[in-house]
Every structure is written in C-alpha cells, then in structure tokens.
Amino acid sequence: MSISSRFSVGIHILSLIEITKEGECSSGFLASSVNTNPVVIRKIMGMLKKANLIEVHPGVAGAKLIRKPAEITMLDVYKAVDVVREGELFSVHDNPNPECPVGRNIQNAIEPLFTQAQFAMEKILANVTLNDIINGINENGTEGQVQCPR
Numbered sequence: 001m002s003i004s005s006r007f008s009v010g011i012h013i014l015s016l017i018e019i020t021k022e023g024e025c026s027s028g029f030l031a032s033s034v035n036t037n038p039v040v041i042r043k044i045m046g047m048l049k050k051a052n053l054i055e056v057h058p059g060v061a062g063a064k065l066i067r068k069p070a071e072i073t074m075l076d077v078y079k080a081v082d083v084v085r086e087g088e089l090f091s092v093h094d095n096p097n098p099e100c101p102v103g104r105n106i107q108n109a110i111e112p113l114f115t116q117a118q119f120a121m122e123k124i125l126a127n128v129t130l131n132d133i134i135n136g137i138n139e140n141g142t143e144g145q146v147q148c149p150r
Helices: 006-019 025-033 038-050 074-080 101-126 128-140
Strands: 054-056 063-065
Touching: 006 025, 006 038, 006 054, 006 063, 006 074, 006 128, 025 038, 038 054, 038 074, 074 101, 074 128
Parallel strands: none
Antiparallel strands: 054 063
C-alpha cells in the first residue's frame, strides 16, 4: 500500500497554478494535466484552500497561491491533503496473538521505528519547497511552455 496520491496531485496542482499564473486555470485544465476527473481536482483544491495555500473563488475559473512558492513546503502540502494522521504513516497490524512471544511484543518493538521513520520523512518534506519542485520542472525544459486556456 502506498501513500495517497492526493499528495502528488496536490503538488501537481500547486506547481501548475504557479507556472501558469498568467492564465486562469480551471479545474478542467488542471484535471487534464493530472489526467483525472475535475471533481478530484476540486476536492483537493478545497483541501489546499482550507490549509491557506491557495485562493479560489466559486464560479470563477482559476486559483492563485496565497504564499510565495519558496514559503510553501512539501510538508505543508502533505498535511493539507490529509495523507495520514499524525504518527500514523505506518500502521501495525491489529490483534497479534498474545500467546506468542513475538505477537505479544511486536507492536512495542516496531512502533518506535515507525515513529522515527515518519519523523525523518516529514523533516525532509519540511526542507523542500514548492519553489524547489518548480525549479526541477523548469530544468526539464518546460519553462514558458504551459499555457492555460483563456
């Protein structure tokens, strides 16, 4: 099982909004770039709006970033789209057999590892900004090539 794709779609949406900030990007346009349904885009945009990352106006095509790309971390996006709850990236299976010494002790043995791993991942996400992602996109030769329909 992998982390919800809402995280990568959220990053995609924010990147596209910033790269095409001269145009008005509709949920249909964003959906065509992500290759998904506009309803999915609107749901994730609602999450990004609730987290104060974007500004949208009902009935008006388009969105804009509330903060500069250098001020939006991947941890902000990760938390905005409710990928996982705090401390629950990794889950331990329920109801191991308490009669078995491994079953009785496995949760206490691996939960600290899982907590440390999630903390490490979140620390990395906190040090990567939307600006870093956009720079990576632009390095691949897309700068100035994306246009929103007007």
